[in-house]
Amino acid sequence: MIWPELVRSTSFRRALMLVAALTAIIVALFGFVYWKTDSYLTARSDQMIMTQLNVISLLSDQRLLDAIDAHLRQDSRGVQFAGLFGADGSRLAGNIARLPPGLKTGTPAHGVQIMAIRGSSLENRVVQGVARQLPDGEVLVIGRLVDETVDVARVIGQALGLGLVFALGLCLVAGALASIRASKRVEEVSTRVQRIVAGDLHERLPQTNDGDPFSKLAAIVNGMLDEMETLIHALAGVGNDIAHDLRTPLTRARLTLERGRANAVTLEQLQATADKTITGIDQSLAIITALLRLAEIENSRRSAGFGVVALDQLLREVCDIYEPIAENRDIALKVKASPELSVHGDRDLLIEAVANLVDNAIKFTPAGGRVDIDLIRGEGESVVRVSDTGRGISEGERDAVLRRFYRSEKDRKTPGVGLGLNLVAAIVKLHGFRLAIFPGPGCRVEIACPDQVP
Amino acid sequence: MTAAIPRIGATTRGALAFPAIGKSLMTKILLIEDDGETAEEVTAELVERGFDVEWSADGTAGLASARSSGPDVLIVDRMLPGMDGLSIIETLRQEQVRTPVLVLSALGAIDDRVRGLRAGGDDYLTKPFAILELVARIEALLRRPVQSRETTLRVGALELDLIERTARRGAREIDLLPREFRLLEYMMQRCDQLLTRAMLLEEVWNYKFVPATNLVDVHMGRLRHKVDGPNETPMIHNVRGAGFILRTPT
Numbered sequence: 001m002i003w004p005e006l007v008r009s010t011s012f013r014r015a016l017m018l019v020a021a022l023t024a025i026i027v028a029l030f031g032f033v034y035w036k037t038d039s040y041l042t043a044r045s046d047q048m049i050m051t052q053l054n055v056i057s058l059l060s061d062q063r064l065l066d067a068i069d070a071h072l073r074q075d076s077r078g079v080q081f082a083g084l085f086g087a088d089g090s091r092l093a094g095n096i097a098r099l100p101p102g103l104k105t106g107t108p109a110h111g112v113q114i115m116a117i118r119g120s121s122l123e124n125r126v127v128q129g130v131a132r133q134l135p136d137g138e139v140l141v142i143g144r145l146v147d148e149t150v151d152v153a154r155v156i157g158q159a160l161g162l163g164l165v166f167a168l169g170l171c172l173v174a175g176a177l178a179s180i181r182a183s184k185r186v187e188e189v190s191t192r193v194q195r196i197v198a199g200d201l202h203e204r205l206p207q208t209n210d211g212d213p214f215s216k217l218a219a220i221v222n223g224m225l226d227e228m229e230t231l232i233h234a235l236a237g238v239g240n241d242i243a244h245d246l247r248t249p250l251t252r253a254r255l256t257l258e259r260g261r262a263n264a265v266t267l268e269q270l271q272a273t274a275d276k277t278i279t280g281i282d283q284s285l286a287i288i289t290a291l292l293r294l295a296e297i298e299n300s301r302r303s304a305g306f307g308v309v310a311l312d313q314l315l316r317e318v319c320d321i322y323e324p325i326a327e328n329r330d331i332a333l334k335v336k337a338s339p340e341l342s343v344h345g346d347r348d349l350l351i352e353a354v355a356n357l358v359d360n361a362i363k364f365t366p367a368g369g370r371v372d373i374d375l376i377r378g379e380g381e382s383v384v385r386v387s388d389t390g391r392g393i394s395e396g397e398r399d400a401v402l403r404r405f406y407r408s409e410k411d412r413k414t415p416g417v418g419l420g421l422n423l424v425a426a427i428v429k430l431h432g433f434r435l436a437i438f439p440g441p442g443c444r445v446e447i448a449c450p451d452q453v454p
Numbered sequence: 455m456t457a458a459i460p461r462i463g464a465t466t467r468g469a470l471a472f473p474a475i476g477k478s479l480m481t482k483i484l485l486i487e488d489d490g491e492t493a494e495e496v497t498a499e500l501v502e503r504g505f506d507v508e509w510s511a512d513g514t515a516g517l518a519s520a521r522s523s524g525p526d527v528l529i530v531d532r533m534l535p536g537m538d539g540l541s542i543i544e545t546l547r548q549e550q551v552r553t554p555v556l557v558l559s560a561l562g563a564i565d566d567r568v569r570g571l572r573a574g575g576d577d578y579l580t581k582p583f584a585i586l587e588l589v590a591r592i593e594a595l596l597r598r599p600v601q602s603r604e605t606t607l608r609v610g611a612l613e614l615d616l617i618e619r620t621a622r623r624g625a626r627e628i629d630l631l632p633r634e635f636r637l638l639e640y641m642m643q644r645c646d647q648l649l650t651r652a653m654l655l656e657e658v659w660n661y662k663f664v665p666a667t668n669l670v671d672v673h674m675g676r677l678r679h680k681v682d683g684p685n686e687t688p689m690i691h692n693v694r695g696a697g698f699i700l701r702t703p704t
Contacts, residue, residue, distance in 0.1 A: 278695060285582060286664070293663065320633055321659060324672045348662045359667050 011182050015175020019168050026164045033160075034153045045146045046109035046128055053130050053142045056082075064140075068093045071142075079145040081116055081127055087137030096141055097122050105131045105139060114143055185214055201229045242291065246284050253280030290419045297349065297426040305346045311382055311449070312337035314347065315373050318354045322362060330367040333358070337375035341382040343449040345431045353427040354384060356420045357445050361388040364443065380451050387444040393437055481596060482506045484525035486516030486542065487558065488534050492581075496529070499585050500592075513537025520546055525553060527595055529588075532559040532570065540573040547574035554595040556588070586696040590648040599643040607642040610703045612681065612689060614642055626683065634677050641690070641700040650697035674698055 056067045068082045072095055083096030091098060097115035104110075112129040115122050129143035188206055195203045204225060205218040253276070260273025319335035326333035343350075354373070361371040369389035376383045428435040428447055438444040483505050487493040490511070497507045508523060510516035513536035520528060520542065528546075532539040543555050557575035559566060570578045577591050607614040611624040619635060621628040630638065640658050641649060651670040655661040659669075678690040687703045 275695065289664070321669060321673075322667075324676050325667055325669065328672060351661070352663050355661075355665055359665055363667070 009179040009183060011179040012175045015171050015178070018175070019171045022167050022171065023164060026160055026167070030157055030160045033156050037152050037156070041148050041152065042128065042146050045144050045148075046130075049109055049128065049130055049142045049144045052082075053132055053140065056142070057132050057134060057140050060136075065093045078118075079147065081114060081125070081129070081141075081143035081145070083141040085139045085141070087139075092138065094141070096143070099139060100129065100131075100141065103129055103131045103141060105133045112143070114141075182214075189218070196225070201225075201232060242287070245287055249280040249283035249287075253277045253284075256280065287419075290423070294419055294422055294426055297423065297430055300430055305348075306344055307347065308342050309345050309347045309350055310340065310342045311350075311375055311384060312340050314351060315354065315375055315384065318351060318358055319373055321355070322358050326362050326371060329362060329365075331362055331365050332370040333362070333373070334370065335373040337373070339375060339377050341375055341377065343382060343431075343433075345433075345449075349427045349430070353424045353447065354386070356424050357386040357447075360420055361386050361390070361443065361445075364388065364390040366390065378448060382449045382451070384447045384449070385444065386446075387442060389442045392439060392441050392443040394439060480504075480506050481527070482508070482523065482525045483527050483529060483592065484508050484510065484516070484519055484523065485529045486510045486513065486520075486534060486539065487529065487531040488512060489531075495585065496588065499589065503589060505592075511535075513539070513542055517542045517545060520551070520553070521549075527592055528553055528555040529592070530555055530557055530575070532557060532566075540570065540575075543574040554598070556591055556595060558583075584650075584696065586648065586693070587650050587652065590650045590653065590697065593647055594644065594649075594653065597644070597647060607639065609642050609645045609700060610689065612642065614639055623681065623683070623686065628680050630677075630680065633673065634680065637673060637677055638681065638700075641698070645700045645702055648693055648697055648699050653697070670698075 052071065056064065056071065059067050064084065068084060071082055072080060074080075081094070081096055083094030083099070084092040085099045086092055089099050095117045097117055100112050100114045103112045103114075107130070109128045109130045111126055113124060113126050114129065116125045125143075125145060127143035127145050129141060131139055131141045133139050185206070192203050192205055204222045207218045207222060208215045256273055256276045260270060260277075264270040264273055315335050315337040319333060323333055358371065358373060365371055365388040371386070371388045374385045374387070376385060424445075424447075425435050431449070433450070434446075434448040436446045436448065438446070481504075483500055485493055485496060485500075485507055487496070487509070488511050493509050493511070497509055500507045508519060508525065510519050513534040515536070516530070516534065517537060519525075528543075530539040530542055534542075539557060539559075543557070546553070546555075554576045555574065557570040557573075557578045558581060559570065559578065560581045567578045567580075576595055579588060579591060605615065605617045607616065613622050614635075615621070616639070619632075621630050621635065621638060637654070637658050640654070651668075652664065654670050654674075655664065674690065674692075678688075681690055682688045689700055689703060691699045691701055693699060
């Protein structure tokens, strides 16, 4: 059952490819070794018969005939041939029946066909042979059968063949093992991932420390899962906050309706009930709208709406809008935007960000205080600073104010949704700017807009 | 006509505080909206205000009605069965139909809004909306100010000189800051018409978001203080829970 799957698996197919490549290499290797061995043995044999020819040809008469006999007698394998022929071509001695017609005298050894005498019969043989004409006109022929190459080739071939069989077996086994191992791990990962998908956020992929790529991958995925788990918990926290903040006005609305229904006797009383209820519902809707807006900005990747925004004008505009509000609360709202600085950004969003900061500043500054909007030229950046004479944000609260729905306990009575600074932070981040909050006395918030947004 | 306008609180519906112009003209409204309950509420409200309302629950039928019955204004939901709202508007605009369209949508994102207006919608309202917001915007679409060559706007005794940038009420000079002037100009062009806070934020201050503080009320309070003197009949009226009207005095 596992076999068809095994054969289909990538690792196994890779092993098969490896086997094919290995076979090709070994066959080529065999061919090369054969060719080299053959030429080496032939060369050695040629050298040998040339030496023999040289030695024997120096002898004369009876000694020459004895030498030929001795030469042939020493040959137990029957690979040596010799012959002495008269000037007329008649055989004088040796085991070669007649002077081979293709044999040239005085040349290096070469392949030639001879008629060899084997006991009482004659055999055709192809040998490496040399011939030399002796001073008295006789011709001396020395030949040698070079068949050792075939033996050697057989041995080498056997060795390589055997090696090949082992190598192939090993490859197949390794391939199968790797494939089984991989599919096992995939199966395990799949099981665990299914558990994660089913909602078990604590589940992680199996991981060893042996540095194998699969484990490294698992480590990466586990890291991602850790991050996601944290985020999901954070989100759940935000969800709880949202639920709480939505429930409060809705509860009030419900109570009002309930009491109104039971107690209202005149139309005016009923209308008052309805108005109060609508206010509560509107508050809930405002929270939802603010959250959606926040999500919209946070998820926004677009910079299509970006253009050149004159910060000095923008600040004066925000000041203009908020001046009457500040005046009503007896707060001096002043803008100092003398340098003409512009940035690359979305004008509407930047107005929203600055307006939110100014809104906050006015809200948290007691009567008689002041709120300043300044445009400053920093080092390689333009800085929008909103500062007030309120009680400021303490060091400990600095991170908390950027949390959704965070409102200092002392501010619970101030109207607001508690998402304002989140919006500012999201807008600032979208632009690649920096938001800095400085601890009191008096609150100071800065949006630093680098000239070159990275 | 103005005698027919009920005073705030003196009516069974506090909302009916501005003239129902539909009554005299029998203005025809085509509502293309697939949610039955929303459609019912909207229809009831508009009929009560004297409009003649036709309702279509799906896109294809809605487009057919728009072609055949020739409404004065269209209210189109974006997500509809059959054919989506923006396609309806685009089709009508290609057929050279210039009827004003108010787009309704549960999608509030700025991009969606821009897309809705680009498709040929004249105004865009995000769900959930206050019914008065819807009515105010429909009236605004029906009574878009005529581009006139007049350089002086007049409502009752109130006069606004657009060239000199001066304002007067009868013999009394009114000293206005530039932002107050802009607000009054907008209101005078749309007198006797309910202007909601959202409309004012969008049109006068070019704000694409609703700020935390009630900006509009503060600005309006200042303007009212200047326009309506202590012994004069008030002209700027607050419509509870909805917005403001600059009303021609009787």
